[in-house]
Amino acid sequence: MEKKVVVEISARHVHLSQEDYKKLFGADAEMVAVKNLTGGGAFVDAKRVTLVGPKGEMSKVAILGPYRPTQIELAKTDARKLGIDAPVRLSGDIAGSGAVKIIGEVGEVDAAEGAIVAKRHVHIGESDAAAWGVKKNDVVMVKITTDDRTTIYDDVIIRTNPDDGLPPLMHIDTDEGNAAGMNGTMEAVIYE
Amino acid sequence: MGYEVKVGISNKHVHLSQADLEVLFGAGHELTPQKELGQPGQFAAEEKVDVVGPKRTLSGVRVLGPVRPETQVELAMTDARGIGIAVPVRESGKLDGTPGCKLVGPCGEVELEKGVIAALRHVHLNPQQAEEAGVKDKDIVSLRVGGERGLVFDNVLIRSGEKHEAEVHLDTDEGNAAGCGNGTIVEIIK
Numbered sequence: 322m323e324k325k326v327v328v329e330i331s332a333r334h335v336h337l338s339q340e341d342y343k344k345l346f347g348a349d350a351e352m353v354a355v356k357n358l359t360g361g362g363a364f365v366d367a368k369r370v371t372l373v374g375p376k377g378e379m380s381k382v383a384i385l386g387p388y389r390p391t392q393i394e395l396a397k398t399d400a401r402k403l404g405i406d407a408p409v410r411l412s413g414d415i416a417g418s419g420a421v422k423i424i425g426e427v428g429e430v431d432a433a434e435g436a437i438v439a440k441r442h443v444h445i446g447e448s449d450a451a452a453w454g455v456k457k458n459d460v461v462m463v464k465i466t467t468d469d470r471t472t473i474y475d476d477v478i479i480r481t482n483p484d485d486g487l488p489p490l491m492h493i494d495t496d497e498g499n500a501a502g503m504n505g506t507m508e509a510v511i512y513e
Numbered sequence: 514m515g516y517e518v519k520v521g522i523s524n525k526h527v528h529l530s531q532a533d534l535e536v537l538f539g540a541g542h543e544l545t546p547q548k549e550l551g552q553p554g555q556f557a558a559e560e561k562v563d564v565v566g567p568k569r570t571l572s573g574v575r576v577l578g579p580v581r582p583e584t585q586v587e588l589a590m591t592d593a594r595g596i597g598i599a600v601p602v603r604e605s606g607k608l609d610g611t612p613g614c615k616l617v618g619p620c621g622e623v624e625l626e627k628g629v630i631a632a633l634r635h636v637h638l639n640p641q642q643a644e645e646a647g648v649k650d651k652d653i654v655s656l657r658v659g660g661e662r663g664l665v666f667d668n669v670l671i672r673s674g675e676k677h678e679a680e681v682h683l684d685t686d687e688g689n690a691a692g693c694g695n696g697t698i699v700e701i702i703k
Contacts, residue, residue: 396591396689397689397692398589398591398685398686398689401689409661409662409692441662468602469601469602469633469668470602470634470666470667470668471667471668472664472665472666472667472690473664473665473667474664475663475664475665476661476662476663476664493690494690495591495686496591496685496686496687496689496690497690499589499590499591499631499686499687499690500666500686500687500689500690500691501690502602
């Protein structure tokens with residue numbers, strides 16, 4: 322059985338707690354979805370933030386909803402430009418990760434930690450996971466085939482979720498997408 | 514085990530023809546070497562130019578020497594997208610059909626009709642090193658990178674000749690995706 326994944330490239334973005342969102346955009350501000358993302362009810366918020374690090378800043382950074390503990394996901398290229406030491410981590414594992422200042426329309430948040438480079442991973446429904454013989458936190462390899470930059474990514478973590486009708490989704494950052502010569506979402510295969 | 518080679522990460526940079534160098538920096542100008550690079554005779558120059566794309570400008574992009582027959586701008590895809598250029602992956606010097614951009618120097622500007630590329634990843638080897646690795650010029654091989662972002666890069670070009678010295682050249686996107694940097698040891702696999 323060929324095991325296929327759909328590879329999606331995540332550009333830099335932030336997740337915000339409701340408390341931080343209100344600090345940035347006002348006590349009455351609420352997220353407004355302008356675009357739905359695949360999986361888990363995630364969406365892009367109408368507002369944007371500016372990130373400031375010791376070496377530089379980046380404006381118009383997307384906010385992904387719904388609310389959850391504040392986390393800043395950067396490619397290493399972005400982290401270097403900002404001058405932030407952002408470790409490669411799985412989403413949610415932010416203890417001791419990078420510090421960054423977040424600026425919104427009415428206020429700022431000095432995040433003492435939360436800036437990470439997301440560890441590449443595959444979201445997979447439980448039925449597919451069973452069919453593949455994989456479980457949460459397993460490590461797989463994924464081969465992305467392109468004309469000039471075919472790449473086999475090792476150290477890809479399996480993250481399971483209740484069946485949602487979606488195909489297995491691999492999430493990589495812009496550096497990884499570029500290194501594999503990708504121009505947008507595409508299909509890839511588990512490499513065994 | 515495959516043959517081991519150290520990595521050199523290429524940040525965005527520009528190679529200039531003598532004619533373009535003189536437009537940008539003045540008649541009769543010669544590049545001022547600032548730092549020797551891994552390949553014999555190649556150097557980072559003191560000179561910097563601005564690379565102007567349709568959306569934005571990359572300021573202070575390093576010029577590498579010596580001068581070449583044709584001007585060439587090497588950007589990571591992240592850099593190219595940032596200034597609004599859709600950049601193809603190309604071997605150095607193969608510039609037909611590539612996009613152009615504007616270069617701005619202290620004495621003038623050059624409007625390039627072509628020459629912006631994302632470099633095809635490659636390995637420099639002198640003939641003896643190539644023989645030890647069991648490869649030859651123009652071979653396409655793979656590279657294994659270890660560590661927490663371990664991966665295998667396919668489509669890696671071997672460039673071998675007398676004026677080469679063992680070094681893998683990756684751009685910043687590739688280095689970041691693989692979690693490696695200057696001096697990281699990687700393995701050629703065939």
